[in-house]
Amino acid sequence: MTETLLTGRVLSFDGNPFDTDFTDATRLDEAVVIGAGKIIAVGAADDLRRAHPWATHSNWGNHVLMAGFVDAHVHYPQTAMIASWGKRLIDWLNTYTFPEEARFVDPAYAREVAARYFDLTVACGTTTMCSYCTTHPTSVDAFFAEAQARGQSVVAGKTCMDRNTPDDLRDTAQTAYDDSKALLDRWHGIDRLHYAITPRFSPASTPDQLTALGQLWTERPDSLMQTHLSEQIDEIAWVRGLFPDARDYLDTYEQFGLLGARGLYGHAIHLEPRERDRLREVGAALVHCPTSNTFIGSGLFDMAGLMASGHRIGLATDTGGGSSFSMLRTMAAAYEIGQLRGTALHPAQLLWLATVGSANALGLGQQIGNLTPGGDADLIAINLSSTPAIAQRVAQASDIWEAIFPTIMMGDDRAIDEVWIAGHARGTKG
Ligand code: GUN
Ligand code: ZN
Numbered sequence: 327m328t329e330t331l332l333t334g335r336v337l338s339f340d341g342n343p344f345d346t347d348f349t350d351a352t353r354l355d356e357a358v359v360i361g362a363g364k365i366i367a368v369g370a371a372d373d374l375r376r377a378h379p380w381a382t383h384s385n386w387g388n389h390v391l392m393a394g395f396v397d398a399h400v401h402y403p404q405t406a407m408i409a410s411w412g413k414r415l416i417d418w419l420n421t422y423t424f425p426e427e428a429r430f431v432d433p434a435y436a437r438e439v440a441a442r443y444f445d446l447t448v449a450c451g452t453t454t455m456c457s458y459c460t461t462h463p464t465s466v467d468a469f470f471a472e473a474q475a476r477g478q479s480v481v482a483g484k485t486c487m488d489r490n491t492p493d494d495l496r497d498t499a500q501t502a503y504d505d506s507k508a509l510l511d512r513w514h515g516i517d518r519l520h521y522a523i524t525p526r527f528s529p530a531s532t533p534d535q536l537t538a539l540g541q542l543w544t545e546r547p548d549s550l551m552q553t554h555l556s557e558q559i560d561e562i563a564w565v566r567g568l569f570p571d572a573r574d575y576l577d578t579y580e581q582f583g584l585l586g587a588r589g590l591y592g593h594a595i596h597l598e599p600r601e602r603d604r605l606r607e608v609g610a611a612l613v614h615c616p617t618s619n620t621f622i623g624s625g626l627f628d629m630a631g632l633m634a635s636g637h638r639i640g641l642a643t644d645t646g647g648g649s650s651f652s653m654l655r656t657m658a659a660a661y662e663i664g665q666l667r668g669t670a671l672h673p674a675q676l677l678w679l680a681t682v683g684s685a686n687a688l689g690l691g692q693q694i695g696n697l698t699p700g701g702d703a704d705l706i707a708i709n710l711s712s713t714p715a716i717a718q719r720v721a722q723a724s725d726i727w728e729a730i731f732p733t734i735m736m737g738d739d740r741a742i743d744e745v746w747i748a749g750h751a752r753g754t755k756g
Contacts, residue, residue, distance in 0.1 A: 329361035329378050330749070333371050334386030334707065335726065338393070338697035339682050344633045348674035354726060358391060360703040363748035368697050386707050386744075390730065392677070393696050394453025394704040394745060395653035396684035397642050399552070399592045399613040401458045402443040402469055402482075403427050403436075404646030414623050415558045418647065427485075428494045430460040436468035443645075444472055448752055450652040451742040453704040454685070454694055456481035456552060456590065456642075458524055461495050463505045470513045477517075477748045479702065481550055481688055483524030484509055488535045499534035503542055510542075510549055518702075518748070520688070522550035522590065527557075528578035529564050540583025550588050550689065553579060556601070557593035558624045576601040585610060588689055592644065593618075594632075595625040606637050611687035614679070615644035616659035622647050629660065630669040640687030641679040653680045654737040661735065673731045703749040708733060712741035 336355040343351035356371040359378050367374055375383075403426065410422040430436045447455065459465040459482055466484045473480040486502035487495060497505065506523055514521035523546075525531045525539050543551050556562055556575045569578045576597075579585050587609040594605070594612040605612065614627045632639060642648070643656050650656060657676040664671040685695025693702045708730075711717035716732045723729035733741050745752040 327361045329359055329366065329381035331357055331359050331371075331374055331378055331381040331383045332386060332391055332705070333357045333383070334389045334391040336368055336391045336697065337677070338368060339678055342682070343672060343674040343678050348672050348727075351678070352674050358697055358705070360705070360746065360749045363703055365697050365699050365701045365703050367699055388710060389743060390708040390710060391705055392708070393681045393694065394706050394747070395451050395680045396640070396688065396690075396695050397447070397452050397455040397653055397656075398590065398611075398640030398684040398687045399615055399642035400455050400645045401647070402440060402455075402645070403430050403458070403460045403465060405439050405443045405446070408646035408651075409649055410646070415561055415647075416564070418622055423646075424492050424495055427460040428492065430462050430465040431494065433464040433468060436460075436462070436465045437472070440468040440472040444476055444478070446651045448476075448745050448747075449739040449742065450654070451706040451708070451739075451745055452651070452653055453706070453745065453747055454479045454481075454688070454690070456522060456550075456688055458485045458526070458552070459483065461485055461487060461497050463509055466509050466513070470519050474517050474519060477750065479518035479520075479690065479694055479704070481520040481522050481552075483522040483550075483552065485524050485526045486535060486539060487526045487530035489532050490530050499532060499538040502535050503538040506539065506542055507546075510546055514546075514549055520550060520690070522552040524551075525553050525579075525584065527554035527561075528575070529561065529568055533569075533582065536579070536582035536584060543586070544583055547586075547588070550590060551584055551586065552590040552592065553584065555579070555591040555594045556596045558622070559596060562596055574598045574601050576604060580604065590640070590687060592642070593624060593627070595619065595627050597628075602632070602635065602637075606635060609638060611638045611640055613640045613642045613687060614660060615642045615648055616663050617650050617656055618644035618648035619663065620659060621649040626663050626667050628667065629664055629671065630667065638687055639679065640684035642684065652738050654734055654741060656680070658735045673727045673734055676734055677730070703746055705746040706742055707744040708737075709741050709743045712737055716741075
């Protein structure tokens with residue numbers, strides 16, 4: 327087996343820095359050995375050189391070597407309309423999002439955008455993402471085929487919606503069930519690909535459609551389920567009007583069998599006490615999408631409170647409601663929202679959310695999101711002095727966290743100097 331010994335500032339996690347002191351939760355090593363697509367060992371450079379004398383050595387100096395970023399909630403079909411001006415959620419969907427998603431009826435367009443999306447995100451150091459597709463099954467095929475060709479571990483699903491959406495994006499309860507089932511059978515568990523049953527959000531699905539998708543999840547509990555929850559105040563009022571018998575927004579999923587530990591609930595900002603309790607009881611994953619929440623004006627996610635009460639939380643761009651493809655920019659926004667709520671998130675907590683936290687949310691924590699021997703070799707090399715502005719700040723840094731934080735706050739794709747996917751260097755810098 328060909329092995330590679332990478333030396334640099336190797337950062338990994340021994341624990342969760344939200345409930346353990348960050349010095350105990352993190353590890354800093356000198357080297358990592360990869361081979362056959364896996365992490366083989368992490369440790370002192372001399373020890374690993376002795377134990378792996380035939381390994382090819384690649385020295386990354388002061389770069390941080392860590393797990394690739396995991397983006398737990400994106401809409402790849404919104405790549406071409408990211409940063410669209412001046413609307414809030416429902417208006418934004420109707421004005422910008424739905425017309426763009428309608429273009430994915432053309433399989434060639436879906437393939438073109440999927441390739442573009444993966445190029446843009448790998449340059450940002452994102453090695454895994456969980457994406458919504460459009461209602462068109464071909465948009466799902468395009469996404470999975472592109473991920474498969476690149477050897478990436480991804481989660482995705484056909485977005486289902488049978489009301490309150492334009493005719494050219496609408497499916498039915500039956501076609502949503504049939505198409506989702508066929509796609510699940512075609513892609514789930516193939517190579518590194520995973521399927522998520524995907525009702526967009528309850529205002530866009532009739533009770534019949536939610537029932538059908540709940541039934542599919544019961545039949546295929548090994549798949550994931552992703553949707554949106556309590557993102558904006560107007561949206562919540564709309565949900566109340568559409569489901570007068572529901573106890574709250576979460577109940578519009580719960581009563582149809584769409585609440586569970588393998589469920590991913592995007593945004594989850596304006597939660598009622600019952601919703602918080604139920605989400606924690608079932609061990610569901612919440613996905614924080616901070617650039618989206620500020621960009622569309624949704625509100626301030628309660629990271630500190632939800633973490634303290636034991637919720638599972640991942641981090642995500644929510645491209646293109648989110649305003650960036652970069653998980654660095656996303657961590658910066660999470661930090662800023664934390665500040666607005668009175669909690670300064672530590673760089674170790676931000677990096678944990680963008681790797682281990684998101685991987686756990688996707689149920690993939692055994693394989694990705696950390697440098698654990700036996701895990702998949704999805705890694706990135708981060709240049710901590712990627713721009714003059716960052717470099718001059720880092721020159722004053724007194725420890726690794728002070729050296730990393732400027733890149734979290736001010737960094738972008740220029741900070742990502744290499745990406746390894748299943749052990750293969752992608753050569754993102756050409
Ligand atoms: N709620 C339903 N659909 C969407 C979407 O595409 N983006 C965001 N941010 N929220 C949604
Ligand atoms: Zn979303």
